[in-house]
Amino acid sequence: MPGPLTAILAAFTDYQTQGNIAPYAALFAAGFVIAVVGHVARAREIIVLGIFVAGIASVLPFLVWGNGG
Numbered sequence: 001m002p003g004p005l006t007a008i009l010a011a012f013t014d015y016q017t018q019g020n021i022a023p024y025a026a027l028f029a030a031g032f033v034i035a036v037v038g039h040v041a042r043a044r045e046i047i048v049l050g051i052f053v054a055g056i057a058s059v060l061p062f063l064v065w066g067n068g069g
Contacts, residue, residue, distance in 0.1 A: 019065070021061065024057050024058075024060055024061050025057075027053065027056070027057035027060070028053075028054050028057035028058060030053060030057075031052070031053030031054030031055070031056075031057055032050065032054055034046060034049055034050030034053055035047050035050025036050070037050070038050055
């Protein structure tokens with residue numbers, strides 16, 4: 001009998017194969033907000049973290065869904 005973690009992982013994977021871009025858009029927006037906070041605080045590490053999060057959010061759909069071809 002699969003455990004609850006397996007069920008959650010299967011549901012997440014199935015949800016992601018449906019082509020819903022909302023989680024990635026939310027992650028990108030969070031990265032943008034983190035970068036803006038870093039600029040306001042004048043903290044380079046936070047700025048870089050925000051850019052990194054936004055960059056990962058931009059690439060992640062291609063890694064999860066493939067190139068579509």
